[in-house]
Amino acid sequence: MVIARTITAALVLLMPAHAGAGDGAAEILRRLDPQTPGALERASRALAALGPSAMGELFALVSPAAVGPQDELLARSFRLQPKSELHAFLSGFTSVALRPERLKPALLVLREAGSGHELARCLELAGPDVEALQAELVAALTAICARDPAACDRALALACKAQAGEAESLVRGLAEAHSGPAALALARLAEERPQLSNMALSSLLAEAERLPRPLDVDLQGALRDQLAREDHPAAQQLLLLAGRLEDDESVPLLIKRLGGARTEQRENALWSLRRITGLGLGPDASAWSDWFEDELRWWRERAPAVMQLLRAAEAAGQRLALGELGQRYWRRQQVSDELAEYLAQAPSAGARMACGVLARLGRESAIPALQARLEDADREVRESARTALASLTGKKIPSRAVALAGASSGAVPR
Amino acid sequence: MKSMISREGTDSRSTRRGSVLIPALLAVLLTSGLCVCYLQLSLSKSRESQVSVDAKSAFYVAEAGLAEAYYGLARGMQGAVASESVPARFGNGVYWVTCEDLGDRVTLRSTGLTRKGRAAVSATLRKGTLSVASLGMYGNQSVDLRKGSRVDAYDSTVGPYESPKVASPGGGSALDARVGCNGSINLAGGSEYSPGATIVGDANPGPSGTVVIGMEAIVTGSTAPATQTTTLPTLHIELPEEEPLEPTAGTPVHLPAGSYAWSKMHLGPNSLVHITGPADVVLDELVLDHGSRLEIDGSLGAVEISVRSYVNMVAGSVFTTLSQGTDRASLLTSASLSVDRDRDGIADPPVTLAATGPFYGLIYAPRAPVVLPASFTVYGSVVADRITLGNNARLHFDRALLNSTVGGTLPEFLCWRVVELPPSRLVDFGFDPLTVLKVNSVVPVAPQDAHYVKGVAPDTSLRTWLAPVTEILW
Numbered sequence: 001m002v003i004a005r006t007i008t009a010a011l012v013l014l015m016p017a018h019a020g021a022g023d024g025a026a027e028i029l030r031r032l033d034p035q036t037p038g039a040l041e042r043a044s045r046a047l048a049a050l051g052p053s054a055m056g057e058l059f060a061l062v063s064p065a066a067v068g069p070q071d072e073l074l075a076r077s078f079r080l081q082p083k084s085e086l087h088a089f090l091s092g093f094t095s096v097a098l099r100p101e102r103l104k105p106a107l108l109v110l111r112e113a114g115s116g117h118e119l120a121r122c123l124e125l126a127g128p129d130v131e132a133l134q135a136e137l138v139a140a141l142t143a144i145c146a147r148d149p150a151a152c153d154r155a156l157a158l159a160c161k162a163q164a165g166e167a168e169s170l171v172r173g174l175a176e177a178h179s180g181p182a183a184l185a186l187a188r189l190a191e192e193r194p195q196l197s198n199m200a201l202s203s204l205l206a207e208a209e210r211l212p213r214p215l216d217v218d219l220q221g222a223l224r225d226q227l228a229r230e231d232h233p234a235a236q237q238l239l240l241l242a243g244r245l246e247d248d249e250s251v252p253l254l255i256k257r258l259g260g261a262r263t264e265q266r267e268n269a270l271w272s273l274r275r276i277t278g279l280g281l282g283p284d285a286s287a288w289s290d291w292f293e294d295e296l297r298w299w300r301e302r303a304p305a306v307m308q309l310l311r312a313a314e315a316a317g318q319r320l321a322l323g324e325l326g327q328r329y330w331r332r333q334q335v336s337d338e339l340a341e342y343l344a345q346a347p348s349a350g351a352r353m354a355c356g357v358l359a360r361l362g363r364e365s366a367i368p369a370l371q372a373r374l375e376d377a378d379r380e381v382r383e384s385a386r387t388a389l390a391s392l393t394g395k396k397i398p399s400r401a402v403a404l405a406g407a408s409s410g411a412v413p414r
Numbered sequence: 415m416k417s418m419i420s421r422e423g424t425d426s427r428s429t430r431r432g433s434v435l436i437p438a439l440l441a442v443l444l445t446s447g448l449c450v451c452y453l454q455l456s457l458s459k460s461r462e463s464q465v466s467v468d469a470k471s472a473f474y475v476a477e478a479g480l481a482e483a484y485y486g487l488a489r490g491m492q493g494a495v496a497s498e499s500v501p502a503r504f505g506n507g508v509y510w511v512t513c514e515d516l517g518d519r520v521t522l523r524s525t526g527l528t529r530k531g532r533a534a535v536s537a538t539l540r541k542g543t544l545s546v547a548s549l550g551m552y553g554n555q556s557v558d559l560r561k562g563s564r565v566d567a568y569d570s571t572v573g574p575y576e577s578p579k580v581a582s583p584g585g586g587s588a589l590d591a592r593v594g595c596n597g598s599i600n601l602a603g604g605s606e607y608s609p610g611a612t613i614v615g616d617a618n619p620g621p622s623g624t625v626v627i628g629m630e631a632i633v634t635g636s637t638a639p640a641t642q643t644t645t646l647p648t649l650h651i652e653l654p655e656e657e658p659l660e661p662t663a664g665t666p667v668h669l670p671a672g673s674y675a676w677s678k679m680h681l682g683p684n685s686l687v688h689i690t691g692p693a694d695v696v697l698d699e700l701v702l703d704h705g706s707r708l709e710i711d712g713s714l715g716a717v718e719i720s721v722r723s724y725v726n727m728v729a730g731s732v733f734t735t736l737s738q739g740t741d742r743a744s745l746l747t748s749a750s751l752s753v754d755r756d757r758d759g760i761a762d763p764p765v766t767l768a769a770t771g772p773f774y775g776l777i778y779a780p781r782a783p784v785v786l787p788a789s790f791t792v793y794g795s796v797v798a799d800r801i802t803l804g805n806n807a808r809l810h811f812d813r814a815l816l817n818s819t820v821g822g823t824l825p826e827f828l829c830w831r832v833v834e835l836p837p838s839r840l841v842d843f844g845f846d847p848l849t850v851l852k853v854n855s856v857v858p859v860a861p862q863d864a865h866y867v868k869g870v871a872p873d874t875s876l877r878t879w880l881a882p883v884t885e886i887l888w
Binding site: 199268282 | 514515598603624625626630633636637638874
């Protein structure tokens with residue numbers, strides 16, 4: 001703030017006495033060097049420091065094409081204005097009040113500074129035939145939903161009663177926000193407006209791998225509830241979502257669908273089962289049922305004792321526990337977390353085994369634990385950790401340094 | 415005393431008389447014993463020999479099963495042949511083959527039974543590639559279906575195209591279309607006034623792709639992502655230095671069967687070229703102006719048009735086939751660059767198909783985007799780098815192309831081994847399998863009729879076989 005004020009003061013001093021806010025902004029933009037680190041941020045603050053009264057001039061400076069760093073900088077400076085003044089200014093953005101060539105700049109400003117209150121305004125600006133401004137509209141909706149979790153609920157409410165084109169934009173905006181609340185809003189939309197369920201869930205499916213992990217429990221619950229309905233209009237998408245989100249708890253439902261009468265659902269259920277478990281079983285539902293019963297029995301009867309053995313100090317017990325955990329294909333994340341914790345203080349023999357099992361489980365969350373063992377005193381442990389990291393990241397890791405530097409960044413999404 | 419001695423002597427002779435019978439008897443007994451032993455040994459040897467013959471025979475039957483499965487794979491079938499509950503007959507034995515799909519490889523496991531012989535062998539093969547025409551509608555990067563467009567299927571071996579009646583999610587259809595992509599498949603939504611895009615069949619995106627379904631859009635089949643990406647074969651079109659063909663307006667040009675090459679085929683307004691198959695036409699550029707017509711008659715043989723760098727069929731031109739065989743016409747192009755060819759300052763796309771159809775056959779443009787308008791209905795397959803099916807456009811996939819191996823490669827053998835016999839009462843019984851099948855009123859199928867086509871789950875159930883009573887009593 002101090003820097004912004006200083007820059008503003010300096011600019012005011014430098015500028016002629018008759019210069020208005022628009023001239024001040026123009027001067028800031030003229031001096032802007034986008035290549036300088038932090039220059040955009042500083043310039044944005046300086047523009048904001050011109051005050052709420054300068055918003056009109058700043059908006060006028062946004063080019064009709066509304067592209068490029070300068071336009072984005074101008075739009076971003078609105079975000080730093082006091083909320084009430086900003087809201088009052090944005091309320092003037094209507095398709096009637098603005099000339100057609102100012103619609104794109106308006107959507108850019110809304111994208112950078114709008115809140116959930118402005119969602120309906122974005123739709124109104126794009127008009128009933130949203131195709132011409134589809135990209136800008138979706139970008140604005142996406143940015144608002146990603147920035148403001150409360151906006152996701154508003155978007156849901158709007159989508160429930162919107163026209164087809166507007167609803168599609170809202171769905172795309174929510175999906176591309178890549179946030180938990182947005183994903184939950186899409187899942188609820190599929191429930192509340194069945195005509196939109198295929199679109200909402202397929203959009204969610206397209207972005208599923210970019211959702212932050214661990215997944216929101218409410219989201220998983222909402223999807224599971226809908227998955228339980230065989231006649232759901234978007235049953236196909238729900239089946240695949242279970243796989244893309246690797247929801248272990250949906251395995252019984254997937255096995256049920258695999259044994260169902262509908263071919264297309266069987267194929268999607270099989271794809272998800274294979275993805276969740278990593279098993280290569282065929283389309284025979286009974287084989288999957290047998291496997292799942294074994295897993296359930298193990299988790300019910302053996303898991304507590306095995307976990308205890310793993311945590312105990314006895315090497316033989318740890319080997320036994322690792323052997324059993326190595327045969328698990330359900331709840332792989334849980335097993336991987338346990339093993340990652342164990343690996344942090346495991347003796348050499350156990351660490352080698354744990355590295356092998358972690359590689360098979362294929363969970364990225366194990367990467368830090370494996371990286372830590374790259375500096376182990378035991379050469380064989382180092383080698384096992386390196387091999388496991390190579391397997392998890394899908395890349396050849398020739399040396400410890402490369403593994404430490406690049407394994408996490410180059411990880412293959414799973 | 416003498417008489418006594420004499421009597422004793424007489425008695426002794428009389429008692430000795432017939433004593434030879436004992437050794438004789440013993441000899442007979444011994445001989446009989448030896449005979450029995452020999453008979454036993456001989457029977458045992460015979461049985462052993464029979465078992466050996468049966469085992470060898472069963473092995474060859476199992477091998478025949480593998481060969482049949484390979485034949486099926488090469489024809490585009492699944493690989494599985496018959497099943498334990500209804501095996502296939504081969505000579506005096508039966509077999510069935512199961513198939514495990516491992517992505518780019520496939521493991522076949524054949525079980526052969528003859529009389530008392532049992533054998534199971536397994537082979538792993540790298541999958542062959544089918545003709546690109548079997549891919550249906552396939553985009554390397556993307557597939558977009560606009561409002562009102564529709565992809566469905568028919569089987570030209572059964573009859574001409576008829577619009578499938580079922581078009582609701584899960585409604586199912588015996589004739590599913592195939593839409594695939596290495597990336598994502600997008601179906602535009604509709605509104606209350608216009609329908610969304612429709613796929614009557616399967617839409618399988620790439621491993622990390624998705625089928626994004628707009629409002630009122632429909633996919634009736636599976637939307638499961640593929641397990642691996644598909645590499646489209648590259649086209650190498652060699653073109654000798656040739657003159658262009660530019661027919662004069664109003665004078666039709668008839669090209670009889672044969673091979674042709676021109677640097678450019680440019681059909682101006684009111685010009686017509688009629689190609690009769692079998693024919694190969696190699697071009698650098700193919701341009702159809704408004705009012706021109708290019709006809710392909712494949713009734714006597716296939717016509718293949720290969721274009722190296724530019725295809726432009728503007729709206730108002732006609733590009734059509736006179737026969738309805740989808741394997742009788744193909745337009746292949748390696749065009750990939752957008753170049754300003756008409757010098758209007760705007761780069762022209764490498765492939766423009768705005769002509770009027772219908773077209774029966776394959777359109778293959780592995781490096782170019784292709785937009786199919788509503789005027790150009792395709793019966794057969796379209797494979798391109800990116801495909802857009804325009805508003806209200808139609809593509810009817812011919813399922814007969816699923817088994818087309820033209821231009822494909824055969825499965826490659828990787829390894830072979832003898833494996834454990836599968837758990838089955840038919841295997842566990844020591845009886846002749848044909849007798850067991852007869853007792854259970856099961857007629858083994860002919861091998862050629864026992865293949866499973868792709869998409870059909872093989873019968874993996876194990877039958878509860880009844881043992882033949884007469885054989886047990888015997």
